[in-house]
Amino acid sequence: MENEQAILVLAALAQSTRLDVFRLLVAHEPKGLPSGEIARHFVVPANTMSTHLAVLTRAGLIRSERQSRSVIYRADLARMRDVAAFLVKDCCGGRPEICAPLIADLTPCCTSTEEVCL
Amino acid sequence: MENEQAILVLAALAQSTRLDVFRLLVAHEPKGLPSGEIARHFVVPANTMSTHLAVLTRAGLIRSERQSRSVIYRADLARMRDVAAFLVKDCCGGRPEICAPLIADLTPCCTSTEEVCL
DNA sequence: TCCATAATTCCAGAATTATCGAATTAATAT
DNA sequence: ATATTAATTCGATAATTCTGGAATTATGGA
Incomplete structure (x- = not known):
């Protein structure tokens, strides 16, 4: 793993909401959870959570897949x-x-x- | 390790200069290196480096000890x-x-x- | 004491990140 | 087609982090 990638991952996890989200998704492997449920779980507005999920995705720590109206997120172990x-x-x-x-x-x-x- | 401490560490390492510094110090275990030499090694002003070293110290990743005029930094493995x-x-x-x-x-x-x- | 070296602290400006309301896009049901 | 639900993007503000010049503190030598 290159330096730059590692920094992306470290920065993604260096934020309490995101660290919590990642752990929640690890705990829900391999089923995953929809974006909205994650947001509700932490009492965070959907758009804010969406931003956090985008950061984790860019870092490669999670992946998403659309399932009908929902987008299911999963941890990438x-x-x-x-x-x-x-x-x-x-x-x-x-x-x-x-x-x-x-x-x-x-x-x-x-x-x-x-x-x-x- | 508690959540908050982990975030301190992750944030400390999520910055290229600091990540490099930490690795340099790991490589120089157990002797360590003086602040000035670290700054010169990465061509960074002494005060800027001092700030970075403070962040790493707060995170518990490095320790320092004064040795005459120099302050020697060491990685905390x-x-x-x-x-x-x-x-x-x-x-x-x-x-x-x-x-x-x-x-x-x-x-x-x-x-x-x-x-x-x- | 006076000077030089080593490091840190103070401060301020620049850059980045976090947060969220409002608008938008996507999928489904009626 | 229209409405509803789910999620994301846009845009703007607040907060934090990064960076470095200038001043300060600490140590040792002449």
């Missing part, structure tokens, strides 16, 4: 993975010894159903 | 790890099957010296 990898890669910087503990911390979070994360 | 964990946790959201491939992708990046990362 692959993109999420790429960002995490991007950050971790920075952190490693060619020195695995720095990053091994990170992976050790992350692993339980992703292999068991219990929340063993920090 | 633990913080980095926390952010990565925060993002991954979102991505998992109680469903390990989603996140297992992420870990699979990350692991080679952090256990061998070669850059096997995506």
